[in-house]
Amino acid sequence: MKIVTWNVNGLRSAMRKGFTESMEVLDADVICLQEIKSEAEQIRGPVLHGYNEYWNSSTAKKGYSGTMILAREELRCSNGFDTPAFDAEGRAITAEFDDFYLVNVYTPNSQSGLKRLPYRLEWEQTLRNYMLELESHKPVILCGDLNVAHQEIDLAHPARNRGKSGFSEPEREQLEKLFAHGYMDAFRLFEQGGEHYTFWRFNKGTREKNLGWRIDYFCVSKALDDKVHNCFHRPDIMGSDHCPVILELL
DSSP states (O other): OEEEEHHHHEEHHHHHTHHHHHHHHOOSSSEEEEEEOGGGGGGOOOOEEEEEEEEOSSSSSTTTTOOEESSSOOOEEEEESSSHHOOOOTOEEEESSSOOOOEEEEEEEEEGGTTTHHHHHHHHHHHHHHHHHHTTTTTTEEEEEOOOOSSSSGGSSSHHHTTHHHHHHHHHHHHHHHHHHHHGGGGGGGGSSSSOBBBBBTTTTTTTOOOBBEEEEEEEEGGGGGGGEEEOOOOOOOOSBBBBBEEEEO
């Protein structure tokens, strides 16, 4: 099985920038999207031919946030955590497979000056509790834009960004807590080196110079260790300020 996660920074925008062609090249069984900024009625026709669509658009604010799953097979999907404080922004959608749950999330950004950090930390606790509850039934794969660089190797300028949104200690500690509960950073199972990023700011030359951040992940339950075949980035695929991340399962 091949699963893709991609923050498209606006689905309609991505569809004008080669989304269909890129997804045809990746030929995935399941595609998890974040920051879709759209609702189903705003799209003329299918998002991608041959795929079932599962939407979780923001109801708090139009054209904001939102997550989506595209899948070749019909899935059992549910939106959010049954927690009004988070569910209105459309930040999570879960698909149930025979052998595992797939949780697709768009984690809140702590914003400049960490002004939204309390909301972010409450989200992290809610997400972790939700995943542990799912884990009591079957293994879990978490994917999406987690809006945090785990270690210094995961961003181009760690010293410059230490303590700021996306690289503050409280945010990094939340990811450590998830790993402590038995989850693996799937990409790091295959690539230990640096300068592998998934997000580049829109500043001119940033992507060309590879001055990026690795903030998009697959976090896989250790119970699925023998099923993880590969995990890699596709920075050559454009259309967003993020690139797709691909997980291959046996």
